[in-house]
Amino acid sequence: MRKVLLTVVCIVSFGIVQAQTVPTETNKVSDVPTVTSNKVSFYEQIPLVHNVINFAKAHLSIRYRSGGTTTSGFDCSGFTRFCFNKFGISLPHSSAAQGNVGAAIEKESAQPGDLILFKGHSSGGNRIGHVGLITEVIGDRIKFIHSAWNGGVRYDYLSASYYQHRYMGIRRVAHLLTQK
Structure with a gap:
C-alpha cells in the first residue's frame, strides 16, 4: 500500500x-x-538584491550598539545603512529618515531587499523607530534581518505579535541599486 x-x-x-x-x-x-x-525570481530580476541580503546575513550575531554603524556593533538603521552602502546606496542614519527613502510598498507586494519599518519600543506611538531588511517572503510570511537591542543582528518574522503591533510600512529601495 x-x-x-x-x-x-x-x-x-x-x-x-x-x-x-x-x-x-x-x-x-x-x-x-x-x-x-516561466517564473523568474526577484533575485534574477535585480541580482544586487541577492548580494545585499547575503552581505547582511554574513553579519548575523554582531552585537547591538546604540548609534553603531560598524562591525563592532550596529543599531537598526546603522545596520541597514551599512549593508546598502556596500553596494553604492546611501541611506540616512535614522530609521525615521529611512522611512522616507524609496517608494512605499503594500505589505502584499513586499519583496526581498525592501526595508520594513516599525514603531519604536512603544506600540502606542506613531513614529518610526526601527528598521530591518526583508530577506524572504513566502506567502504572507515576511522574514527580515535587523539589529535588535536584545540580540544584535538576527532574523525575525513580521508574524510575531511584537512586530505585528509595531508594523509601520515597507519601502522599496532596490530600484536605486539598478541605477548605479
Whole structure:
C-alpha cells in the first residue's frame, strides 16, 4: 500500500511540475523542446538584491550598539545603512529618515531587499523607530534581518505579535541599486 501511495504522490508531483513549466526553445542538436520555468525570481530580476541580503546575513550575531554603524556593533538603521552602502546606496542614519527613502510598498507586494519599518519600543506611538531588511517572503510570511537591542543582528518574522503591533510600512529601495 505504501509503494502505491508513494507512486501516486510522485506522479502527481511530476504532473504539477510539468504544468508549471513551458517549452521556450528547441535544442538545435536534437530538436527536443527545452523546458524552462516561466517564473523568474526577484533575485534574477535585480541580482544586487541577492548580494545585499547575503552581505547582511554574513553579519548575523554582531552585537547591538546604540548609534553603531560598524562591525563592532550596529543599531537598526546603522545596520541597514551599512549593508546598502556596500553596494553604492546611501541611506540616512535614522530609521525615521529611512522611512522616507524609496517608494512605499503594500505589505502584499513586499519583496526581498525592501526595508520594513516599525514603531519604536512603544506600540502606542506613531513614529518610526526601527528598521530591518526583508530577506524572504513566502506567502504572507515576511522574514527580515535587523539589529535588535536584545540580540544584535538576527532574523525575525513580521508574524510575531511584537512586530505585528509595531508594523509601520515597507519601502522599496532596490530600484536605486539598478541605477548605479
